[in-house]
Amino acid sequence: MLEKVLSKLNERLLTFGEAIREALREEMVKDERVFVMGEDVRLRGITKALWEEFGDERIINTPIAESAFTGAGLGAAITGMRPVVYHSRCDFTLYAMDSIVNQATKWTFHTGGQFKVPLVIRVGTGGYRGSGCHHSQSLESLYMNVPGIDVVMPSTPYDAKGLLKTALMMEHPAMFFEHNQLWNLEGAVPEKEYKIPFGAADVKKEGKDVSIVTVGFMVHKALEAAKQLIEENIDVEVIDLRTLIPLDKKSIVDSVKKTGRLITIEESCKTGGVGAEVAAIVVENAFDQLKASLMRIANPDAMVPYKDLNEAYILPQVDDIVETVRKIIQ
């Protein structure tokens, strides 16, 4: 017990952004092929310090030309480099849809495996800061529907570093979604090198009454709700998917088999979303274990409005989760 407390005291704390920077830095030191490219990566965001350390050739400012610089990431990837392309908001990736969906995901396939695509696309994502409908979308479920690209969405500094390290060593493309509300979140990150495999969900809180399956920033909303519900003697399990592609089906099914109840939470739209996929998996694999109809909390297929108070009409809130859990328990 004492040892546990002491080790807790000695933990090194990093913000989510610092953890990502550390993963990038470690790989940039080790591997000259790793470089970063995107809009304003030299003076803004977490890569500023990397520019100061590694210089112009490794941290490359691009014109506002999302399609071309993302396609250029692919071109560099198939000819011996390991590019990290950055879009500060997922809304901007839509200009690069062709480069991502038609090209990067398919290049290895249609060249019969001759060319590998070690391309990481870092993407800022999500709402909760009142930036309006063009700066607040959550498009992870859109990219889930495209074969050939991994979809990663960490919720903690520890996960962010470990997952990015994995992404940086792969031979195929990954989209790495970083929620804007997480960049300044602090958490323990060990100094020792580690990686987190894709397709391995993490139980962020164990519980026996309800399984909440969620991802990214929503993990924190779920944990907050779970904390409130303890007072009502409701024991919620929170499963953090960590990667949407590949998806850890086993952890989802195992948890539902234990609790018999499923709630999914996501910031993206409900129709054809993460929750829909998770629900289908549960129905396919554990239908007879369900004690109640499953429930999905998501953006109700609506635009995200300007200003945080207005956003609350649309984006999942802790109170919504608490309510839904109470309902499913009845």
Added chain:
Amino acid sequence: MSNIDRIDLIDLYRKLFLTRHYDETLRKLAEEDVWNFYHGIIGEEAVPVGVCTNLREDDYVIPVHRTQMGAMIAKGTSLEKLTAELFGRSTGHCHGVAGTHIGCAETGILGKTGILGAGLPIAVGVGLSIKLRKTDQVVAVFFGDGLSSEGNFHESLNMASIWKLPVIFVLENNLYALTTPAKEVISVENLAIRARGYDIPGVTLDGNDVVKIYNASKDAVDRARNGMGPTLIECKTYRILGHSGTGLDEDAGYRTLEEVETWRKKDPVKLFREKLLREEILSKEEAIEIEFEARIAIESAVKFALESPFPTREEVMGLSVREGVK
């Protein structure tokens, strides 16, 4: 022509003829449903052959629909594996899953995309990769007049220019984007003028003159290799056949058979052959020998392809579904 070695001139003719005869053979086989899809190159052979003959084995090419066979032949791609790929066979460069979207790592053919304009940003990335790796390779990317209207064209020329990348942009202006005349949808007559807006050299050439294309692309390749940045080469040419399939699009309503006949008289393969014979660079016997060898090579490639198996389901799925991901 005097600045080109005799041996190189003969090499150009060999590649032109091979490309022409390969296309004619494949067209017949498409009519017989041996394979699926076809964008005939007839009339435009000089562009890829003239450019790619200047490239080294370790240089890269991103070809485009119409002229890709010429680019691959000029770059030395195996005809056997190429044909097997087009026929969807397991022995093709890409296990038969790519068809015309083929790539060939051995000869630097990075792959062709079915989305027009997508190749340009990729070429920019290849140029960036060459620059970062500090080699003296170059990359040539081919595209038509139609996709000079894509945003990618403008984004890519700008990026290649600001970073002085070793990219040769080869614009095949064959006057029509499918049925749409270039003059109807493009604001300038000569697209090479657009290079000026990005502060890079741009030239407009007779796209049926292989020597002019060879010389201009040699300059562009030299510039690129020496760190002087990209060039835009516009080749004015004409496709004799229809957009796809094996007909002439005679009923498609966008061009007349008279127009086709006018361009037939500018046949880049025939004219070059006549020129070489006239200037006694090549004897008739030598020409026939080259043509005979080309026919034999193509015949044996077709035989190899037809005798090859189709890929198994496992082979196809293995390329698209990653191990360990269910």
